[in-house]
Every structure is written in structure tokens, then in C-alpha cells.
Amino acid sequence: MNAVLSWFATNGGKIDSASVGFTEFDGAGRGAVALRDIPEGHVLFKIPRSLILSTTTSALPRRVGLEQWRARGMHRGWAGLILCVMWETANGAASRWAPYLESLPSTFDTPMFWSEEDLEELRGTSVVEKLGKADAEKDFSEKVLPLVQSRPDIFPPETIPSFYTLEVYHIMGSRILSRSFDVERDEEEGEADVGNTSSGSAMDVDEPHAPEQEDGEGSSEDGEAEDEDEDDSIVVSMVPLADMLNARYECENAKLFYEKDSLGMMSTKPIKTGEQIWNTYGDLPNAELLRRYGHVDLVPLNESTDASTSDPSANPSALGNPGDVVEIRADLVLSVLDLPPQSEAKTKERIDWWLEQGGDDVLILDSDHTIPPALISLIRLLQLDDADWAKTVEKDKPPKPKLDAESMGVVIRVLERRLGEYPTTVDTDIALLLQTTNTELSLNKKHALAVRIGEKRILERTLEDARARVVAAAVAASSGNGKKRKAGEELEAERNTRTKTQRKR
Known part of the structure; x- marks a missing residue:
């Protein structure tokens, strides 16, 4: 955790370390805690847009060539972002996000990784048919792997068995499903048209000073954006530090908001010393919480x-x-x-x-x-x-x-x-x-x-x-x-x- 915080600060991130700490919570993993009483509307930390990891900030789409990226369908769905995360991980210390990527989980309790015996316990629910495992594997075999194999200049063949396998693809996809945010595209990034992953990420980002706005507004439940214009302006992104906050039903006390050059995590109500700082997943039913995050409320x-x-x-x-x-x-x-x-x-x-x-x-x-x-x-x-x-x-x-x-x-x-x-x-x-x-x-x-x-x-x-x-x-x-x-x-x-x-x- 210290390595991530050091990397975050070195790259322009700002955190109120007197108010916010990170610790392990029993049964919930790492989360944020209030170190002192925090008033409503207090900025807990700010993430520069340069630290957000997406298809618009990773160099991979431009290395591949935007025309080829789109021709191979990498601008549709999540395949492009998953490949970007795989590539950045394979680059190790050379990646701008190396400390952050090293801190992300590699094992998950989501049904995507369950045995057939355990999946049988979910018979009758809608969870299994929504896993999308077959679709993900089709994307990997028809879009991702052919691109990787066709560009040895970008994806050295010796790295494929370690960083570009189906197993790694599922792990990276699960990281994105459970930790990503819907982020409005930066106007300066608009010229680099690499496309957009569909909505349906873990969390969204609100306009500045609008804590009353509903979560997920403008996106349908299945992850397809309801308005094509809005779809073009939203990029599913990995947002370091913000994704470390846990969530629980109707316990939200902080949320991510847009600012000109950064995203700010702000308290939406007073938080007492020692209380956990909760983000929100939109008060989802247990079937969706389990499918996306591997836990239930x-x-x-x-x-x-x-x-x-x-x-x-x-x-x-x-x-x-x-x-x-x-x-x-x-x-x-x-x-x-x-x-x-x-x-x-x-x-x-x-x-x-x-x-x-x-x-x-x-x-x-x-x-x-x-x-x-x-x-x-x-x-x-x-x-x-x-x-x-x-x-x-x-x-x-x-x-x-x-x-x-x-x-x-x-x-x-x-x-x-x-x-x-x-x-x-x-x-x-x-x-x-x-x-x-x-x-x-x-x-x-x-x-x-x-x-x-x-x-x-x-x-x-x-x-x-x-x-x-x-x-x-x-x-x-x-x-x-x-x-x-x-x-x-x-x-x-x-x-x-x-x-x-x-x-x-």
C-alpha cells in the first residue's frame, strides 16, 4: 500500500492523509477509514486525469495504430481495455501504472471462477446466464489473441504464455468489472478516437458538487448506453485509489466527482472518526453484487x-x-x-x-x-x-x-x-x-x-x-x-x- 501511495503522490495525486487512511477490514479486504471527523463536502483525495488508466490514456491503441485497432473491433466492448491492462502489466516497471497494477487482486470470489459444483448452487437465479464467460472467451480467441500474435514488435512472443493467456484475460476482465468507473472523456482526448468500452462498470462519476445525482444515470442495466452521443463521451476507466473504497447497501458517504483536471473523492455526508469510508455500487441486488464483485450484502x-x-x-x-x-x-x-x-x-x-x-x-x-x-x-x-x-x-x-x-x-x-x-x-x-x-x-x-x-x-x-x-x-x-x-x-x-x-x- 505504501508503494501505491508513494507512486500516487509522486505523479500529482493529492490525499488528505490526516483524514483518510487505508486498512484491511475483516471479510471485506482493503478499504478506507476516517482518521478524524470528516464534514460533508470534504475532498478526501484528488486523482489527476493522467493517472486514470483507459483506452484513451494507454499508449497501446496508438502503438497498434488507430485504424487497425478499430478494424479488429477493439473499440467495441471491453476487449480493448482488457488488452491495455494486460499490456501495461506485461511492461512491468516501464508502465506508468506499474505500482498500481501490482496492487490489484489476482484472485476473485466471483462465479466466473467457480467450479461447476458451486455454480449448481445458483440454479434458478439469473447469475450464471449473465456471467458472459463464453462471450469473453470468444472475444479473446477472435479479437485479442490474433492481434497479439500479429504484432511481435509490440507483444514479444516470449511474453505471450505469461501475460496474454485466456486465464489472464479473465483476471484482467474481473479487475475491470469490479473496480472500474464510467468517466467522461477529456475534451483533449477526443481527437484520439479509439472508441469506448460499453458502460456497466463498477461505479460512475458525478458532476462537480452534485451529490444528489443518482448513480448510473444514463446507462441501462445491461451495460449498453441508452444514448449514442453519451456513449461516445464515456470511457470505462481504472481510477487508482478511488477503487479501494468498499461499498455497502445504503451506506454511501463518499463519491467521485469531476473537476477540470482531475477527479475528486468527496464526502457526501459527515463521517465520524474510525468509520469506514464507503463508495456506492448503486445498491445492487445480491445476484449482481456476487456476479460483479464476489460478495453479497x-x-x-x-x-x-x-x-x-x-x-x-x-x-x-x-x-x-x-x-x-x-x-x-x-x-x-x-x-x-x-x-x-x-x-x-x-x-x-x-x-x-x-x-x-x-x-x-x-x-x-x-x-x-x-x-x-x-x-x-x-x-x-x-x-x-x-x-x-x-x-x-x-x-x-x-x-x-x-x-x-x-x-x-x-x-x-x-x-x-x-x-x-x-x-x-x-x-x-x-x-x-x-x-x-x-x-x-x-x-x-x-x-x-x-x-x-x-x-x-x-x-x-x-x-x-x-x-x-x-x-x-x-x-x-x-x-x-x-x-x-x-x-x-x-x-x-x-x-x-x-x-x-x-x-x-
């Missing part, structure tokens, strides 16, 4: 308890991540509806239209236990007869998410089918968690349990609510109060009430 689910002082070992069954979500794929909805084979072409037409209208092919269920309006709208769309389908297309608007009795029946079957994708029940998982000691379960299996339990809790609670609402609507419809309210109307009225009163996330 476990905080008390009782809102009256202070998350920052929780002890996960006290009562593991009472802990979880309030940001957990469950993903429901559109093809699962199709399988529940069990539409006749002869309607396959019509179904595809409707799905394509749904996507063109901005609908998602993955629907999100969160801890509010509210049925997503998009799920209801999609179900109604797929059940329209031909005449109503034609009217919907003419209106150029998906059906309203009116939750009638028929739609609710489909929703319940969708939730049941989704819950059935996990090989175990939530009660089984909790019992396993309570009956085993810390030494009887591997870290990977503990993390998998946390992800599974969080998702199943959401599904089971939402399913319970949905079934209760069906029963209540049926009772109301058959009661002798003279109102003769239809079950569907009862469901719709109840849904509207829940929407108005549901708590904010």
Missing part, C-alpha cells in the same frame, strides 16, 4: 435497525438485501400461457411489437411485492383476440395493466413456475443456513444461499399476496351485500390502492 431486514452496525453472524435468517429483485423472462410467461403451436407466428409478431414499443423481455419483481404493471400488460397483450390485437396496433400503445381475474390467474401460475426453477425451497435454505457453522459451508455456497433466499422470499411473499387477493375478490363477488362487484373489479381496485401506498425503494 447482508443487512437487517428490520428497517428500524442500523444497517451500518449489523452483525451478519448474529441471526443470518433475519438478514438480507433490501435491493434484491427477481427476474421473470418473457419466455416463461409464454410457457405458462401454453399457446397453440399454430399461433407461433402471431405470438412472435406480438412479442416483436412489444419490444419495439419499449417493453422488456425480462420483467422485474422487487421487494415491494407488487406485481409489475409490465407483466400484466404483456399477459393481456398475448391473450388478445385478433380484432383487439388490430385495435391495439392501431392505437400504437400496449394494453393497460388492468389486473382482472383472468390475468391474475396467469400471474399466479407465472410466479409458481418461476419459484419452481429453484431446486430447493426457501425453508430448506434457511434451515441449512441455521444448522451449519461457518466452517461447514464454503464461502461460495454461503453467497449462493444469500442470493437464493433473497429471491425466493420475494417470490413467496408476492405469491401469498396474489393468492390472498384472489380469495378476497371471490368472497366479495359472492357476498350478499347487494353490490355485486365483479371479482376482476375488486382486484383492480385493490391493485390501485397498493400502487398508491407502496413504499418507495
